[in-house]
Amino acid sequence: MKATVTKKVLSEGLGLLERVVPSRSSNPLLTSLKIEATEQGLHLSGTNLEVDLASFAPAEVQNPQAFVVPAHLLSQIVRTLGGELVELELSGDELSVRSGGSDFKIQTGDVAAFPELNFPSQVDATVEASDLARALNSVRYAASNEAFQAVFRGVKLEKRDNGARVVASDGYRVALHDFALEGEVRELIMPARSVDELVRMLRDGEAKLSYGEGQLSVTTDRVRMNLKLLDGEFPDYERVIPTDTKLQVKLPSGSLKESVGRVAVLADKNANNRVEFLVTEGQLQLNAEGDYGRAHDTLSVEQSGTEPAISLAFNAKYVQDALGPIEGEAEMLFAESTKPAIFRPAAGGGYMAVLVALRV
Amino acid sequence: MKATVTKKVLSEGLGLLERVVPSRSSNPLLTSLKIEATEQGLHLSGTNLEVDLASFAPAEVQNPQAFVVPAHLLSQIVRTLGGELVELELSGDELSVRSGGSDFKIQTGDVAAFPELNFPSQVDATVEASDLARALNSVRYAASNEAFQAVFRGVKLEKRDNGARVVASDGYRVALHDFALEGEVRELIMPARSVDELVRMLRDGEAKLSYGEGQLSVTTDRVRMNLKLLDGEFPDYERVIPTDTKLQVKLPSGSLKESVGRVAVLADKNANNRVEFLVTEGQLQLNAEGDYGRAHDTLSVEQSGTEPAISLAFNAKYVQDALGPIEGEAEMLFAESTKPAIFRPAAGGGYMAVLVALRV
Missing domain, CATH: 3.10.150.10 (DNA Polymerase III, subunit A, domain 2)
Incomplete structure (x- = not known):
């Protein structure tokens, strides 16, 4: 087997495999990848037993053959090569990797012992x-x-x-x-x-x-x-998603993320990073208290709904996670102090987070 | 004590202190910093017992006073504040930190127990x-x-x-x-x-x-x-710096760094990452060998000196460290295979590295 492939193409293919294939394992074969050289190019595949991955690198190939090499080692070598073209040559169980003034020889593994990976072709x-x-x-x-x-x-x-x-x-x-x-x-x-x-x-x-x-x-x-x-x-x-929300607020998600981040500095790590939310009269007040002191923050919100006010508490970390995917205007929908609340983008888009409130 | 300071200035000063003051210590006072409010502004100081550090933040101050606060906590709070101005107010042993809609209260420490830090004014x-x-x-x-x-x-x-x-x-x-x-x-x-x-x-x-x-x-x-x-x-x-070098080479430091990085991939981690250097006929050849295979690289160099060739081995990691500060053309000066070698920028500039060669 002899193959010529661009460094860029090979290195991208190996980079993908490298993410999945473990760098250490009690079974050294699992740290390897299989390269099936065909007339079209190199089919690279590997597995961590949870995820199988295959990628393809177009290449000029003579004497097609399949072989198995340590995935991370080959990826590291190819990444550091100086030339633009890489030549792979198999002689016996030794693979030569050549480029520019460099010549690497690495041992290949037992291709028959490598797990069989099947990638289906039907599309559902x-x-x-x-x-x-x-x-x-x-x-x-x-x-x-x-x-x-x-x-x-x-x-x-x-x-x-x-x-x-x-x-x-x-x-x-x-x-x-x-x-x-x-x-x-x-x-x-x-x-x-x-x-x-x-x-x-x-x-x-x-x-x-x-x-x-x-x-x-x-x-x-x-x-x-x-x-x-x-x-x-x-x-x-779906059982925990409140359907009868009585108070809604809208505000820029950025301001709320920052405010929660601020008060969370003083929130008690041993009490679920508890931050209290109080909504009333077009304001959202956030309060947190821990061993080192107390934090209080006030934000203006667009308030609506049948209830004039609500007070409830959340894990600050969870609020930040819930807000993570929301850009622009955020919407929070509250039912009762003890019921879960909804966080979602005011503009829609398919995302919704539901957070259980901490006990009062 | 009441002080008004820009968030930017205070946050820079605290950021510097935060690097030195430990975030955890069996003595909580060591995780604190001292703030001496004077009519000119805030003198911040802290120590890790190896290094003392002081910085100054210009501020408008009323009723100057000194106090001690947890360094990382204050730094974190100030960093997350939304407004441009920060107001600090001390009442009893509680410090208020206010900005925009935020109000933080933190406990101050015992200023009398804080270590005395003296920064000399003479210049030598x-x-x-x-x-x-x-x-x-x-x-x-x-x-x-x-x-x-x-x-x-x-x-x-x-x-x-x-x-x-x-x-x-x-x-x-x-x-x-x-x-x-x-x-x-x-x-x-x-x-x-x-x-x-x-x-x-x-x-x-x-x-x-x-x-x-x-x-x-x-x-x-x-x-x-x-x-x-x-x-x-x-x-x-100075005893180990060779004075009678018999072979010198010049080459772009970038190429050498890359080449050493490449062959080091296969160098034996249990044998000092050994990489062999062979200089002869205007070429530097690098060789490494480990459990997974062998690496060989060739670079063109500008060779001079009384010896026609030299072969010696180094720890690849040490060669890379030695080359780190060298930009542009690098120069290597060799005495004998068993003697230390010099690595330095060909253009001078004050830097020199001396590496002990590995045994043959």
């Missing part, structure tokens, strides 16, 4: 890659990284009238985002960590979804990815 | 702050962060014909930088960690040095700093 649905990325990005924070129950570490995909919804919850808050999708929507739960990898792979263009047995596959111009799905029953999150 | 020498910063920055890497002997964790200042020199060594390498200085030079050793703090404080303008008992003080427009000095005998580093 299509979506704008940037829409899918934005939706996943907006809800990801609400999934737990540690929760005992797996579904709290997942992001659910479900069908909506005009497309699809992704939703995540750790039991204390819910984040959801609706988006347009063409084709079938199957209800499924992706591990949030795999969602992080998926979001990194999504750019512009179209993403094709394919539903498999315990697996979701996503294909874009650049990559193909399989995500192993989570089993379990996602909580009935 | 003056130097361009940027020259001093560059010189210290260039040699800092050669000081150890862990060595058992304190002097190896220090940077020495010493007198030279046309000014001063700073030099650091961890026993395996030496870095030195000569620079212009007006006035007296006293031989002294600064802890490298304090040097890091000093470098961060130095900008443009003049730095005034003042030598005290076991202490160096540096004053600039913005800050005053005391550095506690190290005791001990600095090693006779």
Whole structure:
């Protein structure tokens, strides 16, 4: 096998794989990637057992052959090369990587022992890659990284009238985002960590979804990815979304983010970073108190609804997370002091966060 | 005490102090800073016991008074404030920090218990702050962060014909930088960690040095700093600088940095990141070998000297450190395979690194 490929193309392909393939593992094969040289170019693939990833690098190839190399090592070598073209040559189980005045020899692994990765070709649905990325990005924070129950570490995909919804919850808050999708929507739960990898792979263009047995596959111009799905029953999150809100406020999301950030400095870390919200007479007052002192902040808001005032408390960190995806005007909808509240962009756009209030 | 100060000025002053004052300590007073409000403004000072730092923030002050507050907390609060002006008011032992719609109350500490910090006013020498910063920055890497002997964790200042020199060594390498200085030079050793703090404080303008008992003080427009000095005998580093070099090479420092970075990928981490240098016939060949394979790189160099060829080995990491401060053309001067080698900018400028060669 002998291949000539541009450094840029190879290095991009390896960079994608490097994100998924672990740099250390008790099984060294898992730190490797498989390169299948064909007459069109190099098919690169690797897995962390949760996510399989494949990318393609066009190349001039003689004597096509498949081989296995340490993923991070090859990526690091190619990144540091000086020339614009890279020549790969396999002789026995040694791979030469040459470019400019450089010549690297690295040991290849056992290609027969490498796990079989299958990327399906059927397409069940299509979506704008940037829409899918934005939706996943907006809800990801609400999934737990540690929760005992797996579904709290997942992001659910479900069908909506005009497309699809992704939703995540750790039991204390819910984040959801609706988006347009063409084709079938199957209800499924992706591990949030795999969602992080998926979001990194999504750019512009179209993403094709394919539903498999315990697996979701996503294909874009650049990559193909399989995500192993989570089993379990996602909580009935719609139950906690208040429907009878009695007081609504609108204000610039930037001002609210800054204000919450300010008072949070003095909020008690051992009491859920508690920040009290008091809405009355077109003002939102924020109060926090901790070991080092007290913070008080006042913001003007556009207030509406049937109740003249409301007072409730939230975890400052959760409020900041909920506001994260909101740009421009934010809207907060309150039911009662003990009931969850809604945070969403006043202009719509598909995103909504629901926060459980802290006890008074 | 009541003071009005711009957020920008106060926040810059606090930002400087925040770098030095520890955020945690078994003695909470050490995490505090002292604010002495005078009719001219606010004198801020703090210490980590190795370095004392003072800065000044012009302010409008009524009823001048001194007080002590948690440094990081105040800095964090001021940074997040929305308004342009900040009002500080002391009532009893509670400090109010007000700006825009925000009002923070924080507890002050015991001003009598705060360590007495003295910043001398005499000037023994003056130097361009940027020259001093560059010189210290260039040699800092050669000081150890862990060595058992304190002097190896220090940077020495010493007198030279046309000014001063700073030099650091961890026993395996030496870095030195000569620079212009007006006035007296006293031989002294600064802890490298304090040097890091000093470098961060130095900008443009003049730095005034003042030598005290076991202490160096540096004053600039913005800050005053005391550095506690190290005791001990600095090693006779001049002994290891080769004077009879027999082969010299010149090449662009960028190409050499890249090349060393490349071959270092395969160098054996357990064998000092060993990279072999072979100079012959106007070429520098670099070779490294480790568990995963072998790397070979070739660079064209401008070769001179009485010896036709030399082969020696270095720790790749040390070569990269030595090249760090060199821009443009680099010069390497070799004596023998077992002797230290010199790395310096071909254009001069005061910097030189000396590297011990690894055994063949």
